[in-house]
Amino acid sequence: MAGIVEFEKHPADTLKVGKGFSLAKADPDATPxxxxxxxxxxxxxADLDGKLTALQEMLFAESRFGGRKRILLVLQAMDTAGKGGIVNHVMATMDPQGVQFKAFKAPTEEEKSYDFLWRIEKAVPAAGMVGIFDRSHYEDVLIHxxxxxVTPEELKRRxxxxxxxxRRQTDAGTTVIKVMLNISKDEQKARLxxxxxxxxxxxxxSGGDLKERAFWQDYMDAYQAAFDETSKDHAPWYVVPANKKWYARIAVQQLVLAxxxxxxxxxxxxxxxxxxxRELVERS
Amino acid sequence: MAGIVEFEKHPADTLKVGKGFSLAKADPDATPxxxxxxxxxxxxxADLDGKLTALQEMLFAESRFGGRKRILLVLQAMDTAGKGGIVNHVMATMDPQGVQFKAFKAPTEEEKSYDFLWRIEKAVPAAGMVGIFDRSHYEDVLIHxxxxxVTPEELKRRxxxxxxxxRRQTDAGTTVIKVMLNISKDEQKARLxxxxxxxxxxxxxSGGDLKERAFWQDYMDAYQAAFDETSKDHAPWYVVPANKKWYARIAVQQLVLAxxxxxxxxxxxxxxxxxxxRELVERS
Structure with missing residues (x-):
């Protein structure tokens, strides 16, 4: 087997959304x-699968003895960007016992009758768990x-x-990792x-995909605004180039491993x- | 790569609990x-992983268009028999989006205040899903x-x-597969x-494992009684020899595939x- 090629710079550094980040300048084809x-x-x-599952088992084990740590991976992206592939090829190697997966669809009538965070709160990971949100509360500041x-005032409130x-999640022991899979408009066309x-x-x-595609630039603006408002040290955003699916997968794997x-x-x-x-078992 | 060795007789036939089945005569070391x-x-x-995930995706896809089919795999066993290994090595290759995993622990005070099936009903798989129960309502006729x-009357009622x-689950489109992983008392000692x-x-x-181990024969009797009372054509039990973990895994994989x-x-x-x-996408 050939040698494993590792990252030279860690995605936790290269892909993190800091002050002055510009989505318009982020290259979806790159492999930072x-x-x-x-x-x-x-x-x-494949090489790091085992390490990931071992760490996840340790996280789960700790919680059985009072540990409060947990992980929440938030995945956001335009359609076809590869959220499902991340879940299937990176996260699915973990023990289902220790994973809480939640896909947020359009809210139900009941969900709509509450504040937008009501249905989110019900899905946050318990101690020891790795939570995965396929879409999230960010839909309420993106598509909305x-x-x-929403009015500008309501957007600000959100x-x-x-x-x-x-902040409350991280204070309670959750490491929050927010990932935007960044594909280009041309790449989406090819995938559709x-x-x-x-x-x-x-x-x-779905025809709905095309409808949202027509608002591409508005979505990019909404993502930029969300990054500006919500990429914080305790819960940073990472913009992961996703035109190359294989790159997006190893980058997210690195983020979760870190x-x-x-x-x-x-x-x-x-x-x-x-x-x-031992003695008791031997005699039993 | 050497040729794949397939089953000669299908586990759905060889491991099914029918009339006159005797757990005492089932060999945990065998590879039927x-x-x-x-x-x-x-x-x-490994060879059948892809087939399993493809079929599971198809099940999920059908449900998006009104399909009502779903699967429920019930796993029961003595401690250390390998339930977790089945979940991790057979079922975890499926798309987490289409899998509902539920581990039933000792019931909470709230759960105890309801009928024993109350918490079970809340965890049954939705249309298109593969549900996995790690322990189940059968605990209420095993450890109990x-x-x-429980009184004999209450046991009969259960x-x-x-x-x-x-029956209601299967009438609603659920295929129910009930698996007992059958290890020997000696094998459990080795694993402990x-x-x-x-x-x-x-x-x-946990010291609790040893406590239950002391009731080994009573557990075997309780399993036998559960098989006698609840192995039905529409929801059969399969007793899977589990002293060899690799065999138990391929056997359960075959049951789910079938x-x-x-x-x-x-x-x-x-x-x-x-x-x-196509034309609309091209022009978009």
Missing amino acids: GYSGNKADGEALL KVHNW YRAINEFE LARLDDPAKHWKY ALSDLRLEWPKAEFDVPIE | GYSGNKADGEALL KVHNW YRAINEFE LARLDDPAKHWKY ALSDLRLEWPKAEFDVPIE
Whole structure:
């Protein structure tokens, strides 16, 4: 087996949305911090699977003994950008016992009758869990802004509410990782056409995708505004170039790995006397 | 790559609990219907991963267009029998979007204040989903019977309630697969000792395991009674020999694959005119 090509610069540094970040200048084709090709990326992804699942198991184990740490990965993107692929190819290797996956669709009538964070609160990860949001509370400042479903004042209120909500999560032990998968408008066209060319993918195609595509620039503006308002040190945004699916996957894997490593997890110490228990088992 | 060794007789036939089944006569070391070895089994498992995920995606896709089919896999076993391994190595390859995993622990005070099926009903899979129960409503006729927490009358009521409950699920489009992973008492001892020998596994060890182990034969009797009362054509039990973990995994994979195949799934037909949509995307 050939050597594994690692990142030269960590995505946690290169992809983080800081002061002055401009989405317009972010290149969806780029592979920041990584000089390998597709095959290298796929090998790296597979190579780190085991590490990811081991860390996740440790996170889960800690919580059985009172640990309060947890992870929340928020995935946002334009249609076809590859959220599903991230979930399937990066996160699905983890133990389902320790993963809380939640896809947020258009809100139900009941959900609409509450504040926008009501349904989000119900889906946050419990201690020890890795939560994954496929879309999230950010829809309420993205599609809602694009279509002017909210006043500027309400939009402002939502940004503030989101910041307070996320601050509360991190204060309670949650590491929040917010990822925007950044594809180009041309790449989306190619992927929509590919869906139409494959009968096994027709079910994923909806006329609604085209309708939102017509608002591409408005969405980019809404993302930029969301980054400006809500990328905070305690809950930063990462804009991940996603025209190359393999790159987006290894980049997100690195972000989750870094978050888990930063937690300095340890296997819980035995609260029993091992030799005595051994003896009891032997005799049983 | 060497050729794949397939099953000669399908586990859906060889492992099904029918009239006159005797758990006492079931060999936990056996590999019914399969002549391959561990390496063959692992290769078979990996080889069928793709088929399993494709069928599961089709099940999910159907439900987006009104399909009502779904799967419920119930896993029951003595401690250390390998439920977690089944979830991680067989089921975790599926798209988390289409999987509902639920581990039933000791009931909370709130859950205890309802009928035993109350918390179960809340966790049944939605249309298009593959549900996995790690333990289940069967705890209420297993541990409860073993420790005489219920009268014989109440036990009878529970069997009947379970049968009616499961019948309702299958009538609503659910394929119910009930699996008991069958390990021997000696094998459990070996696995408990292995846990004690590995600090990374201490968190999985609990003195409670030993306590229940002391009631081994009572548990076997309770399982036998549950099989006698609740293995029905519409919701059969399968007793899967589990001393060899690799065998248990390929056997359960076969059971789930067979259930999915029996549903005769198809990709939903496009409800739009493909050439027209292509043209619209091209121009967008």
